[in-house]
Amino acid sequence: MILVAGGTGRLGTLLVARLAKRGLDVRVLTRDPARASHLDGVANQIVVGDVRDRASIEDAMRGVHLVVSAVQGFTGPGRVTPATVDRDGNANLVDAAAAVGADVVLLSIVGASTDSPMELFRAKHAAEQHLRASATSWTIVRATAFMELWAQIMAKPIVFGRGDNPINFVSVSDVVGVVERAVTEPSLRGQVLEVGGPQNLTFNELATMLQDIRGGRGKVRHVPRWVLRTIAPFALQARAALTMDTTDLTFDAATTRAAFTDLPMTDARTALSGTQGEPQSHF
Numbered sequence: 001m002i003l004v005a006g007g008t009g010r011l012g013t014l015l016v017a018r019l020a021k022r023g024l025d026v027r028v029l030t031r032d033p034a035r036a037s038h039l040d041g042v043a044n045q046i047v048v049g050d051v052r053d054r055a056s057i058e059d060a061m062r063g064v065h066l067v068v069s070a071v072q073g074f075t076g077p078g079r080v081t082p083a084t085v086d087r088d089g090n091a092n093l094v095d096a097a098a099a100v101g102a103d104v105v106l107l108s109i110v111g112a113s114t115d116s117p118m119e120l121f122r123a124k125h126a127a128e129q130h131l132r133a134s135a136t137s138w139t140i141v142r143a144t145a146f147m148e149l150w151a152q153i154m155a156k157p158i159v160f161g162r163g164d165n166p167i168n169f170v171s172v173s174d175v176v177g178v179v180e181r182a183v184t185e186p187s188l189r190g191q192v193l194e195v196g197g198p199q200n201l202t203f204n205e206l207a208t209m210l211q212d213i214r215g216g217r218g219k220v221r222h223v224p225r226w227v228l229r230t231i232a233p234f235a236l237q238a239r240a241a242l243t244m245d246t247t248d249l250t251f252d253a254a255t256t257r258a259a260f261t262d263l264p265m266t267d268a269r270t271a272l273s274g275t276q277g278e279p280q281s282h283f
């Protein structure tokens with residue numbers, strides 16, 4: 001049995017479908033079964049638990065040989081934070097997996113490090129360290145920013161900051177292909193796989209591309225840096241937006257891609273075109 005924590009999310013939903021298609025038994029962990037209703041008939045089991053509460057995930061581990069962590073606490077319902085979900089929640093998951101002898105595939109972020117200006121990146125790094133120090137066999141998949149998420153956030157043509165800083169974006173469907181490999185190929189244990197997309201794009205370029213695809217003509221609105229700086233002390237997302245506007249987030253996807261030449265590498269326009277008609281973001 002494979003347990004997917006975060007199986008109700010953007011990446012998790014695609015992963016659960018792929019694993020089920022392979023005939024693998026999949027159990028999805030969610031805090032609210034209503035959020036897993038779209039997985040009825042896809043996942044074998046839906047179980048309720050919160051990674052912040054170790055006791056609540058013990059039952060979910062029964063009979064599990066591999067745990068995928070695709071959770072995030074950067075945004076979303078339930079007063080989540082990177083510290084409680086990405087750092088401490090992942091530590092709980094790893095410890096619970098180790099207790100039943102299950103392998104762990106951890107979703108992390110390209111650039112995760114102890115001295116990153118982004119709280120989320122520091123929390124992911126802490127999770128990686130906890131996993132490496134555990135007795136569990138592991139694979140870490142680090143991805144750059146999901147294009148589909150940003151298409152949703154930019155449902156209205158809005159750019160945070162100046163928008164002229166190049167950033168690597170990847171299609172979530174490409175990331176899920178690598179995660180699927182990490183789940184199904186034990187030879188990838190002990191490896192860190194970094195996945196990025198073929199292009200480094202600025203938010204201004206992304207906004208222009210989205211307008212082009214959506215046939216919009218309105219002016220792209222900018223939230224100026226001074227506004228972000230004013231909100232930053234109180235809002236994690238504003239702090240992250242400032243960092244994305246000012247630090248190097250480019251990535252050369254060649255290394256991991258060379259190891260997975262049969263997996264797709266979707267360009268930005270194709271990925272963004274596929275997001276037409278998706279529901280709006282809660283950002």
Ligand SMILES: NC(=O)c1ccc[n+]([C@@H]2O[C@H](COP(=O)([O-])OP(=O)(O)OC[C@H]3O[C@@H](n4cnc5c(N)ncnc54)[C@H](OP(=O)(O)O)[C@@H]3O)[C@@H](O)[C@H]2O)c1
Pocket residue numbers: 005006007008009010011012029030031032035036049050051052069070071072073076080085089107108109110142143144145146147149
């Ligand atoms: N989005 C990106 O740009 C990006 C980039 C690099 C890496 N990643 C990583 O890729 C993974 C998937 O990202 P995503 O964008 O697909 O995520 P998402 O759509 O935002 O989904 C988040 C998932 O986390 C679960 N979750 C949150 N708090 C939880 C808690 N306390 N207990 C249990 N589950 C909890 C949610 O489950 P319920 O609400 O059902 O409980 C949901 O399934 C994450 O690990 C993320 O950090 C994302």
